[in-house]
Amino acid sequence: MIRTCDAIVLKTTPYAEGGAVVSFLGEHGERLTGVAKGIKKPTAKWVAAFEPLGMVRVAFFGKEQADLKRITRCDLAFSPLTLGHLEASLVMACLADLFDRVAREGIEDERLYRLLSACGRALKAKPDNALGILAYAEHWLLHCLGLLPHPQACGRCGSREAPLVLLSEDHGWCCAACTPVDAAEALPPGTRTFLRRLRTAPAEEAPAPDPADTAQQAVTALLRQRLLRELGGRLRSYEVLWRLV
Ligand SMILES: [Zn+2]
Missing domain, CATH: 2.40.50.140 (Nucleic acid-binding proteins)
Structure with a gap:
């Protein structure tokens, strides 16, 4: 057959x-x-x-x-390949690794196909933003896995105003009004705004990495760490990426 x-x-x-x-x-x-x-x-x-x-x-x-x-x-x-664009090629390998681990035989999840095809097209259109597209995909994969609560309201007290200070396994995003966190460890101001940008942008408009944007840096690192932990630790494609870019 x-x-x-x-x-x-x-x-x-x-x-x-x-x-x-x-x-x-x-x-x-x-x-x-x-x-x-x-x-x-x-x-x-x-x-x-x-x-x-x-x-x-x-x-x-x-x-x-x-x-x-x-x-x-x-x-x-x-x-999606742009010949001679090392960073985009390495990110393609990371995305392939991630989706190979998340997708299940015999279990359909059309969101995964939509997400990966959108990321492939975005990589072709904007290979220079490969790292932004990777962070975008990681965010939505966590969402597809049911591990990323909506950032609008604090998962513990429901506040929509107080800044988000941490992502907890039990309550999701927690805010400064109900959760005392040492200032050095709290998520930076602007975390909720950056999460909103990730949720509302199409893949081709994925936020480009900006070293001056502390909220972006912190959220990207946090979500990446959470996703890789869920998938069983380090992925070889990521190690190659960090060695070369
Ligand atoms: Zn709260």
């Missing part, structure tokens, strides 16, 4: 005899995997189609219940 669908390439792992196991984010937001044979051959027509974050039309062949289906075709429809 052959099944064809739109998908986004996540990761490619070498497999027996010059083949590869490729994971994808399917158009309904579920994780798909298949074996592609002979991708190392010089004539292999689809090598470029397996670059991370490439948007493809892919055909799988195999029994419905088979563990590993065979990929019979994979056509590239859109590539």
Whole structure:
């Protein structure tokens, strides 16, 4: 049985005899995997189609219940890659890693596909803002995982005015009115405003990193740490990114 669908390439792992196991984010937001044979051959027509974050039309062949289906075709429809743009390429690898861990086989979440395709298009349009787009994706992934409460009202006392000072596991965002936090450890002023910017901007308008914006710096670090902890710790793609940019 052959099944064809739109998908986004996540990761490619070498497999027996010059083949590869490729994971994808399917158009309904579920994780798909298949074996592609002979991708190392010089004539292999689809090598470029397996670059991370490439948007493809892919055909799988195999029994419905088979563990590993065979990929019979994979056509590239859109590539977010900007040749020679190191930072954008490294961020693409990070995004592929993140979504490969968050997406589940057999569990559809269309928000994941919408988010990753929006980030891919934003990377193509604005490769210079790759780090801003990464932070944007991390924020929305936490939201999709149900780990990011709405920042409008304090999760403990309901205040909409007092500045947010921390993100707690039990109450979500907590404000200065109800939660005493040492000034050195509290989130900077402007945290709620920055979170609102992240929530309301499309991926192409993701806030660009601004070293002078302390709220942005603190929120980005906090959300990244929370997400990576949830996904089981350090990701190799991130280590490569921090080493090179
Ligand atoms: Zn409060």
